[in-house]
Amino acid sequence: MLAAAMLAPSGIMQAQEVGSCNCFCVIAGRNTTIDGSVLMAHNEDDSGEMMLNMYVVPRAEQRNKYLWAEFPGTSDCDHFLNEWGVAIASDGCPSREDRDDLTDGGVLYETRLTVAQQARTAREAVKIIGHLVETRGYKASGRTYVIADTHEGWICSVVRGRHWVAKRIADDEVMVLPNNYIIDEVNLADTLNYYGASDIVSYAQQCGWYSPETDGRFSFKKAYCDPKYYTYEHNVIRQLCAQQYLTGKTLEPDPNTFPFAVKPNRKIGIADLIQIMQCHGENSEHKFVYKRERPWNHPVGICTDVTVLSAIFQLRANMPREVGCVMWVCAGRPCTEPYHPWYLGITESPSCWHRYNTAEEAIGRHFSDVENKRINYPDAIYWQSVDRWANYATDWYNRIDSVQQRRDSLQNQLFERHAKFEKILKRFFNPNTQEAKHRDALENLLNAYIAGQYRGKTNVVPDESLPPGHIRVSCD
Numbered sequence: 001m002l003a004a005a006m007l008a009p010s011g012i013m014q015a016q017e018v019g020s021c022n023c024f025c026v027i028a029g030r031n032t033t034i035d036g037s038v039l040m041a042h043n044e045d046d047s048g049e050m051m052l053n054m055y056v057v058p059r060a061e062q063r064n065k066y067l068w069a070e071f072p073g074t075s076d077c078d079h080f081l082n083e084w085g086v087a088i089a090s091d092g093c094p095s096r097e098d099r100d101d102l103t104d105g106g107v108l109y110e111t112r113l114t115v116a117q118q119a120r121t122a123r124e125a126v127k128i129i130g131h132l133v134e135t136r137g138y139k140a141s142g143r144t145y146v147i148a149d150t151h152e153g154w155i156c157s158v159v160r161g162r163h164w165v166a167k168r169i170a171d172d173e174v175m176v177l178p179n180n181y182i183i184d185e186v187n188l189a190d191t192l193n194y195y196g197a198s199d200i201v202s203y204a205q206q207c208g209w210y211s212p213e214t215d216g217r218f219s220f221k222k223a224y225c226d227p228k229y230y231t232y233e234h235n236v237i238r239q240l241c242a243q244q245y246l247t248g249k250t251l252e253p254d255p256n257t258f259p260f261a262v263k264p265n266r267k268i269g270i271a272d273l274i275q276i277m278q279c280h281g282e283n284s285e286h287k288f289v290y291k292r293e294r295p296w297n298h299p300v301g302i303c304t305d306v307t308v309l310s311a312i313f314q315l316r317a318n319m320p321r322e323v324g325c326v327m328w329v330c331a332g333r334p335c336t337e338p339y340h341p342w343y344l345g346i347t348e349s350p351s352c353w354h355r356y357n358t359a360e361e362a363i364g365r366h367f368s369d370v371e372n373k374r375i376n377y378p379d380a381i382y383w384q385s386v387d388r389w390a391n392y393a394t395d396w397y398n399r400i401d402s403v404q405q406r407r408d409s410l411q412n413q414l415f416e417r418h419a420k421f422e423k424i425l426k427r428f429f430n431p432n433t434q435e436a437k438h439r440d441a442l443e444n445l446l447n448a449y450i451a452g453q454y455r456g457k458t459n460v461v462p463d464e465s466l467p468p469g470h471i472r473v474s475c476d
C-alpha cells in the first residue's frame with residue numbers, strides 16, 4: 001500500500017499515508033540546562049475519550065511512592081515520577097517485526113509500572129525493562145521508553161518479541177524523539193552509554209534487515225524501524241523543528257542526517273521546552289498546515305489536535321528530591337494550556353484530579369472502569385480543559401492569538417509565584433547536605449500549593465511567627 005511512488009518530492013513520506021502521531025519527547029542532559037537539572041518533556045498524543053487523573057501512590061512493601069498521571073484503560077499512555085526522582089513515559093515506535101515471541105502473554109503496561117514501583121535510577125529502569133522484554137517478550141510492535149533521573153537521561157527502544165537497545169543521553173546534549181527509532185550505532189561493550197539484547201545485530205541479519213556487505217556499519221534505527229515511519233513526514237519535521245530550535249541551525253529534512261542528540265547553542269530551561277512542545281512548525285519552512293478528517297482546524301505539529309497531556313519533568317540533584325523534582329503538568333494542548341508545577345513531595349493530589357479516594361482503588365480498576373468516564377465522573381477538572389479545547393478548535397486559526405495572550409499571562413503568573421515559592425522552600429532543607437527539614441510541615445505546604453493553583457488561590461505562605469516545624473499553611 002505504501003509504495004515508493006507516494007514519497008513526496010523531498011523524499012519524505014506525506015503524512016496522510018501513514019497514520020496518526022503517537023507522542024513526542026525531549027531529554028536535556030544536566031550540563032545543557034540553566035539550573036543543572038535533567039529535563040524531560042513529553043507530549044502524550046491519543047484519540048478517543050481520554051481522561052487524565054493524577055494520583056499520589058503511597059509507598060508500600062516492595063513498592064516506591066510515585067506520582068501517577070493516569071489515563072484509565074490505556075497500556076501505553078501513563079506517566080510516572082517515583083520517590084527516587086525516576087520519571088518514565090514513552091513514544092510509540094513501530095518496528096518491522098511481525099512475529100510474536102511471548103511468555104505468559106508478554107509485557108506492555110507492566111514495563112513502566114515496574115519501573116515506577118522498583119527503579120532507583122534511570123539506569124536501573126533500563127535494566128528492568130530489558131529484563132522484562134528478554135524474559136517475557138514485548139507484545140506490541142515497538143516503543144521507546146523515555147526515562148530520566150536527577151543525573152542522567154536514557155531512552156530504551158523495545159521491539160515486538162525479545163529485542164531491545166538503550167542509549168544514554170550525554171550530559172552536554174539534548175535528545176529529540178518523534179515516533180520512530182532514533183538509536184543509530186550500538187556499542188554494547190560501552191556499558192556507560194548502551195545496554196541491549198546481545199543478539200541485536202545478528203537477529204537483524206537473520207531477518208534480512210541488515211547486511212554488513214551492503215549496509216556497512218550496523219544502525220539500529222535503519223534495521224528495526226518500520227520504514228514508512230522512518231521517513232514519515234510528521235516524524236521528520238517534528239525532529240527537525242526541535243533540533244533547529246535548540247541549535248539555531250537550519251537542517252535538511254532527511255532522517256539519515258539527524259544526530260541522535262544535539263548540543264544546544266545556549267543553556268535551556270522550562271520555557272524553552274514549552275516553546276518546543278507547543279510548536280506547530282513555526283520555525284521551519286514546513287508548517288504543518290494540512291488538515292485531517294476531523295471536525296476542527298488545528299495545524300498538526302509537535303503540539304497536535306490529539307495531545308492530551310504535556311509534561312515536563314524538572315529533576316534537580318542539588319536539593320532533596322521532594323522539592324528538587326517537579327512535574328510540570330499541561331492538561332491538554334500546550335499551545336493553549338499552561339503548565340502547573342507538581343512537586344514530588346506532595347502526599348495527596350487535589351480531589352478534582354482523581355476518580356477514587358484511594359490510589360489502591362485506581363490501580364485495581366485501571367483496566368476495568370473505562371466506559372462513560374465523563375458521565376460517571378462529571379466533576380473531574382480535566383473535562384474543563386477538554387471543553388476549552390473543543391471551544392478553541394472550532395476556529396483555531398482566528399482565535400489562537402488571543403488565547404495565547406491569556407495563556408502566556410497565566411503562565412507568567414505561575415512562573416512568578418513559583419519563583420517566590422521556591423525561596424520559601426529553602427527554609428525546608430539544608431543546602432549543604434540536601435537534607436529536608438520539618439517534613440510534615442513541608443508536605444502540608446506542598447499539598448496546599450498544588451491545590452491552591454487549581455482553586456486560583458496561590459498565596460500559600462508559611463507563618464514565620466511560629467517556630468520551625470510548626471508552619472501554618474494558608475491557601476485562602
Ligand SMILES: [Zn+2]
Nearest residue numbers: 303304333335
Ligand atoms: Zn497546538
